Amino acid sequence: xxxxISQLLAGIAFCLLCSTGTSLYAQDSLAAGQVPxxxxxxxxxxxxxxxxxxxxxxxxxxxxxxxxxxxxxxxIGRWLEETFYKxxxxxxxxxxxxxxxxxxxxxxxxKMQKVGLSELISRKAAPAPLPYHVVEENIHELxxxxxxxxxxxxxxxxxxxxxxxxxxxxxxxxAHLIHWLPGKTNRSxxxxxxxxxxxxxxxxxxxxxxxxxxxxxxxxxELFDTARNEFMQFDNLxxxxx
Amino acid sequence: MExxxxxxxxxxKTDYSSLHQAIRxxxxxxxxxxxxQDQLIELLLVAMLADGHVLIEGVPGVAKTLTAKxxxxxxxxxxxxxxxxxxxxxxxVLGTSVFHPGTATFDFKKGPIFANIVLIDEINxxxxxxxxxxxxxxxxxxxxxxxxxxxxxxxxxxxxTQNPVEQEGTYRxxxxxxxxxxFKVLVDYPSLAEEINILEMQHRGADxxxxxxxxxxxxxxxxxxxxxxxxxxxxxxxxxxxYIAQLVGETRVSKSLYLGASPRASIALMNSSKxxxxxxxxxxxxxxxxxxxxxxxLRHRILLTPEREMEGITPDDVVKxxxxxxxxxx
Numbered sequence: 001x002x003x004x005i006s007q008l009l010a011g012i013a014f015c016l017l018c019s020t021g022t023s024l025y026a027q028d029s030l031a032a033g034q035v036p037x038x039x040x041x042x043x044x045x046x047x048x049x050x051x052x053x054x055x056x057x058x059x060x061x062x063x064x065x066x067x068x069x070x071x072x073x074x075x076i077g078r079w080l081e082e083t084f085y086k087x088x089x090x091x092x093x094x095x096x097x098x099x100x101x102x103x104x105x106x107x108x109x110x111k112m113q114k115v116g117l118s119e120l121i122s123r124k125a126a127p128a129p130l131p132y133h134v135v136e137e138n139i140h141e142l143x144x145x146x147x148x149x150x151x152x153x154x155x156x157x158x159x160x161x162x163x164x165x166x167x168x169x170x171x172x173x174x175a176h177l178i179h180w181l182p183g184k185t186n187r188s189x190x191x192x193x194x195x196x197x198x199x200x201x202x203x204x205x206x207x208x209x210x211x212x213x214x215x216x217x218x219x220x221x222e223l224f225d226t227a228r229n230e231f232m233q234f235d236n237l238x239x240x241x242x
Numbered sequence: 243m244e245x246x247x248x249x250x251x252x253x254x255k256t257d258y259s260s261l262h263q264a265i266r267x268x269x270x271x272x273x274x275x276x277x278x279q280d281q282l283i284e285l286l287l288v289a290m291l292a293d294g295h296v297l298i299e300g301v302p303g304v305a306k307t308l309t310a311k312x313x314x315x316x317x318x319x320x321x322x323x324x325x326x327x328x329x330x331x332x333x334x335v336l337g338t339s340v341f342h343p344g345t346a347t348f349d350f351k352k353g354p355i356f357a358n359i360v361l362i363d364e365i366n367x368x369x370x371x372x373x374x375x376x377x378x379x380x381x382x383x384x385x386x387x388x389x390x391x392x393x394x395x396x397x398x399x400x401x402x403t404q405n406p407v408e409q410e411g412t413y414r415x416x417x418x419x420x421x422x423x424x425f426k427v428l429v430d431y432p433s434l435a436e437e438i439n440i441l442e443m444q445h446r447g448a449d450x451x452x453x454x455x456x457x458x459x460x461x462x463x464x465x466x467x468x469x470x471x472x473x474x475x476x477x478x479x480x481x482x483x484x485y486i487a488q489l490v491g492e493t494r495v496s497k498s499l500y501l502g503a504s505p506r507a508s509i510a511l512m513n514s515s516k517x518x519x520x521x522x523x524x525x526x527x528x529x530x531x532x533x534x535x536x537x538x539x540l541r542h543r544i545l546l547t548p549e550r551e552m553e554g555i556t557p558d559d560v561v562k563x564x565x566x567x568x569x570x571x572x
Contacts, residue, residue: 166572182569185530213572214479215526 140170140180157219158212164231165209168202171235175242186210195241201234258476261291261469262523267460268316275453276309277443278436284521285427285538286313286401290466291473292517294424294510295380295400297365297415297542302405304429310361310401311454317466318459319358319397326368328411332375336385337392350387355379358397358463365402366412373419376400380422397466417501417545424510425535426542469520476516477526481571486511486532492564493544499560501545511539529570537561 050056080097144167151160169189173180178192186206193199208227211217219227265287272283282298286309289296298306314321324335337353354360355376365373379385380400384393402423405412420426432440461469486508494502515531541557550560 162572181566183566185533185570186528186572187530209572210528211526214477214482214528215524216477216479 140173142166144170157221157224158217160224161209161212161219161227164228165205165213168205168231168234168238171238172202175238177238177241198237198241201237205230205234258472258520258523258525261472261520264461264465264469265521268313271316271457271460272309272312274456275312275450276305277439278432279305279309279429282309282427282429283313285425286310288514288517288521288535289424290317290397290399291469291521292424292510292513293397293399293470294514295422296402297420297423297426298401298403298429299406299426300403300429301431304431306403306429307361307363310403312457313401314359314361315454315457316460317359317463318461319463319466320356320395321359321361322354322357323361323363324354325363326365326372328367328369330368330372332372335372335375336379337387339388348388350390350392352392355385356392356394358395358399360398360400362400362402364404364412366404366415369413370416373413373416377418377422380419397463397470417543420542421504421506423542424514425538427538428541473513473517473520476520476524478512478516479526482515482527482529482532483512485529485568485571486515488568489532489536489564490540492568493540493560496560496564498547498550498555498563499544500547501543503540503543507539507543511535514539533565533570536565 144163148160148163148167151157151163169178169180172178172189172193177194177198178189186209190199190203190206193202208230212219212227268287269283276283286296290313296310298310300306311323324330333353335353335355337351337356339348340351341347342349379394379398383396383398384391386392400423404415431437490503490505490508490511493499493507496502511532514535515527518531518535519525519527537558540561544557544560546555546557546560
C-alpha cells in the first residue's frame with residue numbers, strides 16, 4: 001500500500017515540474033521576438049571626465065627620478081599592500097599589522113637597552129650590581145714563590161703561611177689530586193684526596209692554616225720556620241704521589 | 243710537629259671544651275628517647291647558643307614536637323607550650339587585662355609567651371592576626387600592652403613547628419615573621435635503620451611518658467646565658483664577615499629570586515656560625531661553618547621568582563648555587 005502511494009506522489013511531482021518548465025520557455029520566446037534591441041554607448045564627455053578623475057587612477061606611476069630610498073619605500077608599500085590588502089582589505093588586518101609593527105619596535109628597543117622581558121612584566125625591579133667589588137684570586141696566575149719571599153722579608157708571617165697553603169693547593173691541582181673550584185672549602189679538598197697518608201698530612205696543614213688565617217693566631221719566626229718545613233715536606237709528598 | 247705549632251697558636255684562646263661537654267650531655271639526654279634527628283638536635287642547640295628562634299617544618303609524625311619538648315626539658319628554665327589553632331587570638335598568646343573588682347583596676351594577666359622556652363605547635367594553623375602578635379616579642383623580647391612595656395626574662399627562645407604549607411588548614415607565615423626565625427629546619431622521615439630502631443623500642447613496650455620523666459636538666463638558664471657569652475667571644479675574621487655579606491648580598495641580585503635575604507639574615511648567619519664553631523670546640527669560625535648553615539638561615543627568607551618555582555627549583559638549590567659561585571676566602 002505504502003509503495004503505491006509513494007509511486008503516485010512521485011508521478012504527480014513529475015507532472016507539475018514538466019508543466020512549469022513549458023510555461024517559462026513560452027514566455028522567453030515571446031519577449032525575444034517582440035522587443036527591438038537598442039545599442040547604448042557611454043557619453044564620451046563623461047568618459048573623459050572620469051579618465052581625468054584621480055580616484056579612478058588604478059596604475060600608480062613611480063617617478064623615475066625619485067631617490068633610492070623613495071623607490072624602496074614605494075616597493076615595500078606596494079608589497080605590503082599586495083600581501084595584506086589585495087582583494088580583502090579590512091580593519092582587522094590593518095589593526096594586526098600595526099600591532100605587529102609596534103611589538104617589533106618595542107622588542108628591538110628593549111633588546112637594545114639590555115633589559116630582560118620577564119623583568120618588565122614581573123613586579124621585581126632589575127637587579128642592581130653588588131655595592132662592592134668582589135676580588136677573585138686565581139692561584140694559577142699568582143707568582144707564589146715571589147710573594148712568599150716578599151711576605152717573609154716584610155715579616156708578614158701569617159700571610160706567608162697563607163701563600164704556602166695556596167701553593168700546596170696549586171701543587172695538588174697540578175698533580176690532579178684535587179679539582180680546584182673557587183666555591184670549595186678546605187674540607188672539600190681534604191675529602192678529594194685519595195691517598196690516606198697525603199690526606200692526613202694535608203688535614204694537619206689545613207688545621208694549622210685555619211688556626212693562623214681564620215683564627216687570627218700570631219706566629220713567631222721559630223714557629224713559622226717549623227710550619228714552613230712542614231709545607232716543604234708536603235710538597236715532596238705530592239711529588240711522590242703525582 | 244704540626245701539633246706543636248697548633249698548640250702554640252692556640253694559646254690565649256678561650257677554652258670551649260666545657261661548652262662542648264655540656265652540649266654532648268644534652269645530646270645524650272635527648273638520644274635516650276629520640277632516634278636519629280642528629281642534624282635537628284644540633285641546629286636547635288646552635289640556635290639556643292646564638293640567641294635565635296627556630297622554625298621546624300616537617301610532615302606529621304616525625305618527632306618535631308617531641309624533640310623541641312625534650313630540648314626544653316634539658317634546660318632548667320620556664321617552659322610553655324601553645325597549640326596554635328585557627329581561632330586563637332593575640333590575647334591568648336600575649337595576655338590580657340582583667341578587671342579586679344576589689345581594687346576597681348585592670349590587672350595584666352600574662353599569657354603563655356612569658357616563659358624562657360616557648361614551644362609553639364603548628365604555628366601555621368593560626369591566622370595572620372595572631373601571627374602578627376609575635377612580631378614584637380620575637381624581635382625585641384618585650385610586649386607593649388595598654389601602653390605598658392613588659393620585658394621577658396632571658397633566655398627567650400621560640401621553637402615553632404609547622405606542617406608544610408601545602409597541607410590542609412595551614413596558612414603561609416608572613417615574611418616579616420619568617421625573617422624573625424634564625425633557622426628553618428626541615429625534618430625528613432627517618433632512615434630505614436632508624437625506623438626499625440623506633441619500632442623495636444615500641445615493640446619492647448617503651449612508655450614515652452615514663453621516658454620523658456627520665457630526661458634530666460643539664461643546664462640552668464644562667465649557664466645557658468654564660469655559654470652565649472662564650473659564643474660571642476668566638477673569633478670571626480674580617481674576611482669571613484665579608485664572605486657572609488657577599489653570600490647574603492648575592493640573594494638580593496640573583497635573577498632566580500623575587501625577594502632576597504635581609505641584613506637580619508646576615509646577622510643570623512654570623513651569630514649561628516660562631517655558635518656552631520663553639521659547639522665543635524673551636525674558638526674561630528671557618529668558611530665551612532658558614533656554608534653549612536647558609537641553607538638553614540636563608541631558605542625561609544628568600545622568595546623564588548614564579549618562573550623558577552614552576553621549574554621545580556627549591557630555595558635550597560638557589561642557596562647552593564650562590565655558595566658555589568662565591569669564592570671561599572683564603
